[in-house]
Amino acid sequence: MSKRIAGPEIERMIQLLAKLPGLGPRSARRAALHLIRKKEQLLAPLAAAFAEAAEKVRVCSICGNVDTSDPCLVCTDPRRDASMIIVVEDVADLWALERAGAMNARFHVLGGTLSPLDGIGPDDLNVKQLVDRMAAGGVKEIVLAVNATVEGQTTAHYLTDQLSGFEVRITRLAHGVPVGGELDYLDEGTLAAALKSRTVF
């Protein structure tokens, strides 16, 4: 704002809100006003929730997930199949796969992908912890649920190498037509993969 029209506390709130993904300066102002209007129902509870999260959130020492306990809820859940570990790049991927709810397995969050150009090598990812979990025994299958990008695939190949000494089934996610997707809008690579992996109807 060119001229000060509100106290520094409100402007600071707007500045910080604008750093959230999906909020620009304009929507940050709208969000700030909304919060101010709903002071009791929203602003104060969010302040408390943020403070509590800032104090309690930590990274799980086993799988790299974030949670308010260490080990995290996923690692300590006795109903999950401990013999299967789904390897993901990021906590967001873990949440996405959990929402799909298709597998009742454990997870391992790498914290990124190998990217020599960005200076990210194996030591920057949670690779050692994964090898340690394998060495501890009991794991029968590793699902490499990395992104279908060059970096993701490079990382998948590296992990396969690292895990070659263990007797474990290493799988990856299927390629194919997204459910609800239209063929006309799909790229050639996906269509070729979907044809190649066709199944009996």
Add this chain to the structure above:
Amino acid sequence: MSKRIAGPEIERMIQLLAKLPGLGPRSARRAALHLIRKKEQLLAPLAAAFAEAAEKVRVCSICGNVDTSDPCLVCTDPRRDASMIIVVEDVADLWALERAGAMNARFHVLGGTLSPLDGIGPDDLNVKQLVDRMAAGGVKEIVLAVNATVEGQTTAHYLTDQLSGFEVRITRLAHGVPVGGELDYLDEGTLAAALKSRTVF
């Protein structure tokens, strides 16, 4: 989430974030993860900023603006022309007009528009405070910067009635072609108004 994959603190944060305008459940999760990743730079400062705002924000008793002081910064700014009051529906409109930076005047926030169907009458708006400000003297012009909607115009007419006892110039915002706008995309009402109010080139 179908299954608990994170502590209640994180899920509560997501639930509250999803109540912000512009954030749905999906973007609220993304925002929460972003905040968790930037715990020191963003999550903790936002918690503090929200707490401070929740404690300090109040409605200005003169003009109805929100600020951390009462009277607000706009009302107490000695460089503003106290003889002109711009009447707006909402604090968001005040902020928008201030960003335009075209006028160095005071403001008055109505807090809504007359809307009999929604049960919003004159007593629900800051009309009395406006009349009181007029009665205190010194105001030469009232700019009715209400929205160009039916409710906005109804409210403008009502205010004109209420202020008829005072010797004051009552003006409204100009109608016309938005700067940068293309005629082809404008409605007939706007084009007719722009033609009627044409100025010498």
